[in-house]
Amino acid sequence: MKRFPRTQGLALLALLALAPAGGEAAEVVAREAWIREAPPVSQVLAGYLRLENRGATPASLVGAAGAAFGRVEIHETIMKDGQASMQAVKNLAIPPGGQISLEPGGLHLMLIAPQGPAPLKAGNQVPLTLAFDDGSRLEVTFEVHKTHQNAGEDPHQGHGPAAPESGTGPSDHDAAGHGGAAGH
């Protein structure tokens, strides 16, 4: 089972404080977590990943937060009358032994109001904390990619301390006060 590097940050501490008693979501594993690089002007980005539930009980993703964004929502792109629109998902169930993919045109993490001093660029590492309905959480490092064409299997994901605090982009951004966990 892969482990994700732990990232310290006041926003994450705030999130942990808000989270109900519970431990690590040891049963859920995240893979191929990536954020689409967007035009610098963009105020909404999309994050994608695959979640595997290796436990014997259902897991349910109920929220996500990170210092890099003002707010994170779970969204699903739906087709209605031949038109695509997005719908918020409150509860994303992952059956025991099963997995769920957040991918372009389907489910995504809606990353609202980027907070970093500079727009995210391909290669940046962005930590987000996923919250589950049992109070457990999972810290995941998302890598920024240009397109899904080169997202795919990410050899860096989950290996050692991939997101040093000294990195460029939002990972070294002082997160005090953003407390993105509110509302989740």
Add this chain to the structure above:
Amino acid sequence: MTQNRSISPKFLLFVLAVAVAAGALSTTLKVWLLPHARARQVPEQLQGILLDKTKPVPAFRLTAHDGTTVTRESLAGRWHFLFFGYTHCPDICPTAMGDMAAVFTNLEAHPGLLDTTRMLFVSVDPDRDTPESLKQFVPYFRADFLGLTGHIGEIENLTRALGAGFRKIPDKEGEGYQVGHTTSVFLLDPEVRLTALFHPPAHDTQLIAERFVAIRDLYAKEKQP
């Protein structure tokens, strides 16, 4: 004696007028009958993509992100891919534009082909998408992609004629809105007629490029006498 036999100038004029009228009528009939009434044979590889009958695009007037005016007439003579979207769209629109950028990269393998091919991103959110904001969004995906915006009525003319659609959807919190929209990519031929539709998810960008080349070849064949 010669007077009776000579053909009067009036009669000559009449004959000329009839000939011109007949010519004009037959040209009109040809134009009217041939491209529209004749359903073409759609090759197997283009089933579900190439229309069996082209659809004319009505007159419209929009502004491009570089400040130029774009009309139906200004599209004549080139192939155009059209996508309807908006810059506040984080999933479908960047995915489609990224895919189309990859399609264009594939098309670079065909010398000269991109000289007569353009990608247009038509905003369905003209309230927020000014030429200036499109300038910061559309060329990001590929420098030669063009973003269009303008009066909502002009955009609706275009979407209605092409069978596309869009609608504003207010956020539940009431602080903003999103825009639901068609996700197909529309292909217009050099006579500014809708000729093919690419439907997502169409992430096989190599295949889209190949099909586009096949459609152009077919068009060139149809043009041969």
